Amino acid sequence: MRTIRLIGLLITLFPLVSAAQDTVATAIPAGGWTLEACLEYAKAHNITLNTLRLAKATAGQDVIQAKAAVLPDLAASLSAGVNHTQGVTHPLVGASGSGSVGSSMTLYSGGALRARMAESQLAETSSExxxxxxxxxxxxxxxxxxxxxxxxxxxxxxxxxxxxTTTQQKTQMEAMYRVGTAARKELVQIEAVLANDQYTLTAARNAERLDKINLKQLLQLPVESDFDIVEPDTSLQPGAIASLESTLEAALANRPEVENGKTAVELAKTGLRIAKAGYLPTVGLNGDIGTGFSNGNGSSLGTQLDRSFYQQVGVSVSIPIFTRQVNKTNTAKADIAVKQAELNLANTELVLSQEVEQAYIAALNAFQQFEAAKGQLAYAEEAYRIAQEELRVETYNSVEFVQQRNTYVQALQAYTQAKYNALLAVDTYEFYRQQRNEYP
Known part of the structure; x- marks a missing residue:
């Protein structure tokens, strides 16, 4: 059965969720970190991702505002004042006030309002x-x-x-040296091999510490937190490599950078529609009601408010005749923006195609190298097993034994490196095949 591939975990573990869910903190696992835990934590806590989520939330508010722009507004105003005048015999003090409610709405704007609504929705999609x-x-x-x-x-x-293993061989050689069946030179050779193995082990442990720090920092974990991953599944093997044609077709159809490029083209075309709307008239509807009073005219407050009550409704039309080249230049710039967005999309598709091809060649090369390393290890392992048996029964040649052992170690190192290179290369290539709804 086909083994589980590293990037394939993304398919089932990270469906698209709401922005509110995205910002929920992910707990740091008590045990070792699995790949799933690392990816989930990165998704929830990465500062760049959370900044982009806030930008998407802002774009969502722009959509609400754009939709509301087609609705009428409503405003009320109240005013009151006290006036002082000098009469013939004594100062006169009076009070006055007024109140009104007004509303207006745009009936026609050459399609600009609808275009701005579409523009805000496209901007929200682009943010996603x-x-x-x-x-x-x-x-x-x-x-x-x-x-x-x-x-x-x-x-x-x-x-x-x-x-x-080398420690056991060294112990055996020391015993043989003590009874005179092995020379000092042969013991020193085994000791040198053991020292080299210990150096390899130390170097591997140092590399692990550095790579752990690298991943820990990539996850943006606190400095004081402990970090380790679960033990590797050494049975993992690279899967089959899909054809370049099918992968390229899937990537061009589903990758977010291509979809974003297409959205940018639609945004630019919407901007062009908005610019062209500047040539068309704008029709608006407005209405007001209000009243007022003044205590200096001899009438009661109720009478004044009733007599001063007014209602007004009207239609306004604004026709652009000469705009000092504003509409012309806006339209020209918008047209240029459309062409630039189309060029950007073509470049995105070209770069993506090149990336897919490079990933395909890298996966093919890594897989073939892994197969060659596997065969090389099988032969080296058998030769080393024979050499060990000869050492055990004391029919060995020390020089040949060390050579066989070095060959085996080199083959084992090459195989291990080739296996993980192939796993990463094949899965990276497979990543380009993911559908939109399978993205993390």
């Missing part, structure tokens, strides 16, 4: 695609860093096995 693009890039970085630690851990395992 920005998040998907950033998530894709971040997830690939996390997977690469996680894969590096997996390689380190497997390297440590085989290095520990080598140290243990």
């Amino acid at each position: 695609l920005d998040i998907l693009e950033a998530e894709s890039g971040l997830y690939l970085q996390v997977i690469q860093a996680y894969n590096a630690i997996l390689l380190d851990k497997e390297t440590i395992k085989y290095a520990e096995d080598l140290v243990a």
